[in-house]
Amino acid sequence: MNAERKTWITVSIFAISMGLLEAIVVVYLRELYYPGGFSFPLKAMNPELISTELLREVATVIMLLCTGLLAGHNGMTRFAWFIYAFAVWDLFYYVFLKLLLSWPDSLMTWDILFLIPVTWVGPVLGPVINSITMIVLAILLIRGNRKHQQRLNSFEWMLLIVGSLLVILSYTREYTSFLLTKFSFEELFRASKTKDLLDFGTSFVPEHFDWLLYCVGVSLHWLVLGLVCMRIYSCKDVRSKR
Numbered sequence: 001m002n003a004e005r006k007t008w009i010t011v012s013i014f015a016i017s018m019g020l021l022e023a024i025v026v027v028y029l030r031e032l033y034y035p036g037g038f039s040f041p042l043k044a045m046n047p048e049l050i051s052t053e054l055l056r057e058v059a060t061v062i063m064l065l066c067t068g069l070l071a072g073h074n075g076m077t078r079f080a081w082f083i084y085a086f087a088v089w090d091l092f093y094y095v096f097l098k099l100l101l102s103w104p105d106s107l108m109t110w111d112i113l114f115l116i117p118v119t120w121v122g123p124v125l126g127p128v129i130n131s132i133t134m135i136v137l138a139i140l141l142i143r144g145n146r147k148h149q150q151r152l153n154s155f156e157w158m159l160l161i162v163g164s165l166l167v168i169l170s171y172t173r174e175y176t177s178f179l180l181t182k183f184s185f186e187e188l189f190r191a192s193k194t195k196d197l198l199d200f201g202t203s204f205v206p207e208h209f210d211w212l213l214y215c216v217g218v219s220l221h222w223l224v225l226g227l228v229c230m231r232i233y234s235c236k237d238v239r240s241k242r
Helices: 003-031 047-071 075-101 125-148 154-180 191-199 211-241
Strands: 110-114 120-123
Touching: 003 075, 047 075, 047 191, 075 110, 075 125, 110 125, 120 125, 120 154, 125 154, 125 211, 154 191, 154 211
Parallel strands: none
Antiparallel strands: 110 120
């Protein structure tokens, strides 16, 4: 077994294990707060517990970043391994939730995705598509970097960043708009308003996901996939003609 194959297996096992660990944490949280099954509106949580949950999310991202740093051999492959580990972790998080809790009921079930910097809410289908896109991009970058030293150019980076911002906005827009019906934009960042924000935020019930915004963002990601794929195959054609 060559070194690259070992890396694929090791990173995959690590990310899948993290997905299981994350799902187990959710099992405990739902047993405490949603014994009858998770649904909106949310139930009020202790502010200290929310702070702990935020730290857990930060720690999770740091662990996945470290995985990319250890697995890659340059900046591009480190980025690729990071998004691969992130995507596998997220996919298997839902797989294990389904096995452990028989949830979600469908890919259109609403879920809370992240809490940083505000609550991200969307149908499960959203992060599933994002994860599949990241896995494909990671595979292209890792395999393309192996022989052709493929790197994303500035235009492709711009597409990725803008697409990611649009996807994040689609997850956070409705919840943020809901908060702005009672609080000013400045008050959202005031520590003195934290308890009031939490109390009001628990009454939020998602109704309309911005699929248009989401699809535009994902389309930009897929455009990057196409550009990278075309460049890799054009390099192969050039090499085969020599």
